[in-house]
Amino acid sequence: MSTNVQQLFPGVYRVGGKLATKNFAPGFRVYGEKLVSVDNVEYRQWDLFRSKLAGAIAKGLSHMPIGPGSLVLYLGASTGTTPSHVSDIVGEDGAVFAIEFAQRSMRDLLNICQPRPNMLPIFGDARMPVQYEEHLQGQKADVLYQDVAQPDQAEILVRNADMFLKKGGYAMLCIKSQSIDVTQDPKKTYAQTIAKLEAGGFETLQTIILDPYDKDHMFWMGKKKN
Ligand SMILES: C[S@@+](CC[C@H](N)C(=O)[O-])C[C@H]1O[C@@H](n2cnc3c(N)ncnc32)[C@H](O)[C@@H]1O
Secondary structure, three states, X not given: OOOOEEEEEOOEEEEOOXXXXXXXXXXXXXXXXXXXXXXXXXXXXXXXXXXXXXXHHHOOOXXXXXXXXXXXXXEOOOOOHHHHHHHHHHHHHOEEEEEEOXXXXXXXXXXXXXXXXXXXXXXXXXOOHHHOHHHHOOOOEEEEEEOOOOOOHHHHHHHHHHHXXXXXXXEEEEEEHHHHOOOOXXXXXXXXXXXXXXXXXXXEEEEEEOOOOOXXXXXXXXXEOO
């Protein structure tokens, strides 16, 4: 009996009951994930506990703005776990500009990007978007994805959106309450962060508490108004 494949969003699947993306670099694993072939298509299982985007999808993300052909600016790419799935989703007509400022993570990121021509690893600080402006060559992103675990997460997102996100474009932010204020009730931290994002030109579309996949994290999705 063949494995059941169900499409959840364009480029995002449930394969044999598990979240997965089509492997854009067949034969390559990024973080030890399982590869599953069905009808000559190779899928990569997407670990809900290792990727906040996967956790958000599992917890009911209502709209998925990242799809085939999207241009994504990804801030906080680390060693490429989630960015590689984003690369699978956007496919050959899309692009992922993956920004990371830790040298150690950057080494792994460079390796995982090698067989993925749609991913551009960029060594840069998300607080200083002018550092990577030249790489975008005037292009605007359809989606800004940010997972940087910094106290000024909202300010970083707004600053990047002002420079690189299309009007009507989408932003996805993993809000880590413990990085903003460890002493405060996470609910208050989330509310303050969302207020800053809305003051910065966004309409909030959805918020998802990522527990049990990630503790003290909220996944926020918004749309840029202007
Ligand atoms: C939680 S990890 C990201 C995990 C990754 N998004 C994933 O799901 O596979 C946060 C990353 O953000 C990076 N980071 C933090 N502040 C940054 C900044 N200002 N500019 C660029 N990267 C930053 C850290 O070095 C770390 O690799």
